[in-house]
Amino acid sequence: MKRLANFINGQYQAPVGGAYLPVFEPAKGAVYAEAPDSDEQDVALAMAAAKAAQPQWAGTSIDERYRILHNIALGIEKRAEELAAAESRDNGKPVWLAQEVDIPRASANFRFFAQAITQFASQAHDNGPGGFNYTLRGPLGVVVCISPWNLPLYLFSWKIAPALAAGNAVVAKPSEVTPLTAYLLGEICQEAGLPPGVLNILHGYGHRLGTALTSHPQVKAISFTGSTRTGAEIARVAAPLFKKLSLELGGKNPNLIFADCDYDKMLRTTVRSSFANQGQICLCGSRIFVEASLYDQFKADFVEKVKALKVGAPTAADTKVGAVVSQAHYEKILSYIQLAQEEGGRILCGGAPVQLDGEYANGWYIAPTVIEGLAHDCRTNQEEIFGPVVTIMPFETEEEVLQYANSTEYGLAATIWTQKLDRAHKLARELEAGIVWINTWLKRDLRTPFGGVKNSGVGREGGFEALRFFTEPKNVCLDFE
Known part of the structure; x- marks a missing residue:
């Protein structure tokens, strides 16, 4: 029986409460692993690590962020066969599909946003001889990324990569149904040189761990993909706390x-x-x-x-x-x-x-x-x-x-x-x-905006839309007169 661990402050850690949840292999209908059943204690550790690491990460040069995210992309490619097998075992999808779609796209997500941050520009507005305005875009701070079970590493990376590229520290939760490739991503980030605490990965149930993450006062933004019902609950909790929300929800x-x-x-x-x-x-x-x-x-x-x-x-x-x-x-x-x-x-x-x-x-x-x-x-x-x-x-x-x-x-x-x-x-x-x-x-x-209308979600992911979501604009006005 394989036992997974949380990834906090650059290290794998058992859940503080010592509780685990079963992980099933859909193809066989049987439990093959255990993942942490994390709670508020684990959230506290991850948030502390993210808060401590974020200022230094935000001050890291764009070239250095590019280098590290590019290394993560290469690390995913290097372990593509292993990751595809893990994705198939967790999700039930054919191995060939994970090899052709899921894992290459996960690598592409990190590579794309590594490059995108080097092209991300702010605006300036010339007021004529009287002065001008320009816009600064800085990271939000600590953000939460929650991804679903259908395309586990594909969508996990789709959220994490732009958040990291923009200079945020991330506390991320994969689906408790499909945790294995997110668990393996911690090792890849270690090898790529991502500083400890910049990315923290917690495993657990949505009704407990997800709620603790989305309601945490330190969290500045939440990016969620999943059901419309869960998205509505996240919005109910987070909106009164004035957290930024990106919700990619259901479809018909x-x-x-x-x-x-x-x-x-x-x-x-x-x-x-x-x-x-x-x-x-x-x-x-x-x-x-x-x-x-x-x-x-x-x-x-x-x-x-x-x-x-x-x-x-x-x-x-x-x-x-x-x-x-x-x-x-x-x-x-x-x-x-x-x-x-x-x-x-x-x-x-x-x-x-x-x-x-x-x-x-x-x-x-x-x-x-x-x-x-x-x-x-x-x-x-x-x-x-x-x-x-x-x-x-x-x-x-x-x-x-x-x-x-x-x-x-x-x-x-x-x-x-x-x-x-x-x-x-x-x-x-x-x-x-x-x-x-x-x-x-x-x-x-990947440059185009991705998202839905009506009950299919709020906000857009992809391209500069994602980098805008994970940054805060600040206008600076200079008066010459």
Whole structure:
């Protein structure tokens, strides 16, 4: 049984209270490790370390910060195979997916923000002969970063890297469900030369450790990715304390497919955008709307391709759909499939658990599921399932599909498939979403703002948006008169 530790002041430490929580391997449905069940005592140690380290880190030259963050990126690349195996074991995703997506992106996050801070500029406003104003941007101090279980190191690094680049000290909490790669990141930061206390990593439950972190008076800002319900609770606690908040929350993303699309590319991409990472990506398109004249052809071809996706052990090279992340999530997904049937939905494929053989017999696997026949405003089409489940539905007009797409409380991402650019740009403007892809999906430029509208979040991550969030602007006015 592997026992993890907190990373505080540059060293690994057992939780002060001596309590641990189980870490499950989804592919096998069994406990394989223990992680600290941290509490306020551990928070106090991490905050003290961060507070002591932050002034010196803030005074470190940008070139030195660049060098250290670049070293962290290289350290992740050096241990890519180990990290991918750890990510797969923790999360249930195929190892090949972690190798191709999760770990390279984690390295890219550190490399990108190492470079971005060297290009981050402030503004000056010339008042003519009377003087001028200029803006200084300094680090906030101690910040908290909380990341989810679906893309563990990918999203952990997405928050930590800009916070460190901007000169803050960080106390970070990975999901208690997937702690292993965050634990290993401590070693990589040690080897990269990150000063002790600049990054502290605590493990534990959200209702205890997360609450202690977000309510701590020393914390200046909170960057959180996770459920809308948890985001609302963080906002309730943090807003009266005047902490800066960046909340990347849930999604129920629409996929708008018109008859004039590049059909082969659309079909290939839609299979991926529906079921990548077992559908456990906040950007997956879970509501698929297809122009009526194309609907029957799409349904037949899409279902055929989905049925061909192999559900299997994450270690197998030909596995396309691995295990979902936990038993609780497994049961939630199955309950929504049952709800869809009660609401009149027809299961076109999937809709049931998959049991593998041997050591994987108790893992949490669900066949990729396609459902039709549901109203656009039913619960299945309104609530976030976050699993290998999609619904398909025909539409007649642009106005109709726009109404369907915008009908949920969420507004994270949307995808449009059409060759008519005037239609694409018009719909992109009218869709209530923070991100719109036209004839593609999940093509990311790290310079662009990332985030949602409505119940999908507050604020933006990515590029200079992230560096602006993690800094405080100060205007300086000089009068010549």
